Amino acid sequence: MLPPSGGATLSPQHKHINTISRNDLPETFNSKEDVMKTILAMAALLIVLAPAVQAADMSQELGLTGPQSFGFTDKVGKNEAKFSSKAPLEDIDGTADGISGQFTLNPANIEMSKGQVEVRVASMQTGIKKRDEHMFSSTWLDAEAHPTISFEIKKLSDVKVKSKSDAKIVLTAKAHGSFAMRGVNRDMVTDVTLTILPESDKTRERAPGDFLMVKTAFAVPLSEHKVAGKGDIIGSKVSEKIEVEVNLFGTNGMAK
Numbered sequence: 001m002l003p004p005s006g007g008a009t010l011s012p013q014h015k016h017i018n019t020i021s022r023n024d025l026p027e028t029f030n031s032k033e034d035v036m037k038t039i040l041a042m043a044a045l046l047i048v049l050a051p052a053v054q055a056a057d058m059s060q061e062l063g064l065t066g067p068q069s070f071g072f073t074d075k076v077g078k079n080e081a082k083f084s085s086k087a088p089l090e091d092i093d094g095t096a097d098g099i100s101g102q103f104t105l106n107p108a109n110i111e112m113s114k115g116q117v118e119v120r121v122a123s124m125q126t127g128i129k130k131r132d133e134h135m136f137s138s139t140w141l142d143a144e145a146h147p148t149i150s151f152e153i154k155k156l157s158d159v160k161v162k163s164k165s166d167a168k169i170v171l172t173a174k175a176h177g178s179f180a181m182r183g184v185n186r187d188m189v190t191d192v193t194l195t196i197l198p199e200s201d202k203t204r205e206r207a208p209g210d211f212l213m214v215k216t217a218f219a220v221p222l223s224e225h226k227v228a229g230k231g232d233i234i235g236s237k238v239s240e241k242i243e244v245e246v247n248l249f250g251t252n253g254m255a256k
């Protein structure tokens with residue numbers, strides 16, 4: 001054992017401390033490897049418990065108490081989905097306005113907010129009637145067998161307050177859920193912007209209650225939903241992935 005710097009004499013107690021051997025350690029810490037295993041196990045436990053610890057209660061920030069169910073309605077704003085195909089031989093842009101659904105915002109556990117959005121396939125338009133008829137056929141979206149396209153939001157993550165004022169609160173988040181088209185369900189994670197407008201004299205001119213606006217954009221791979229088209233059209237005249245933008249408007253006061 002090395003003496004302390006300066007050649008100071010150790011007390012009997014200090015001598016005891018400095019002469020502890022590995023055998024004096026508790027059985028579970030008989031080696032450096034055991035110590036490292038214990039530290040790693042504790043770190044893993046903290047990682048597992050972190051989501052529960054970090055579950056965000058945003059009730060005060062949002063000024064809302066209890067789960068709030070927002071029904072999407074055109075009384076608040078134009079609910080619309082835009083879709084776009086950019087292919088070597090042709091560009092196609094379209095819209096759909098046959099949208100319904102609801103979103104339940106849970107301020108006390110914001111990550112557990114959930115919702116459902118449906119779009120009627122028959123409401124999709126590209127500006128050319130004949131092309132729309134082809135789009136609805138069994139070769140493409142098969143509107144007769146699968147009349148709706150839907151997205152079920154199962155949870156949120158990475159929720160952040162982007163801006164806040166008395167008139168408006170803007171949140172950003174990732175929405176996790178299941179996207180269904182042509183009878184095929186696929187897991188999806190998409191960035192969303194949630195804008196909350198507390199009820200005011202101005203909002204009541206349109207509809208009662210607090211307003212919620214939802215914006216998102218994502219891509220839909222046609223092959224993942226068994227959309228085959230005809231011949232070699234997909235890849236030449238229709239892109240393999242369809243870009244989608246969605247704007248939703250709802251209120252929690254329709255029952256008022």
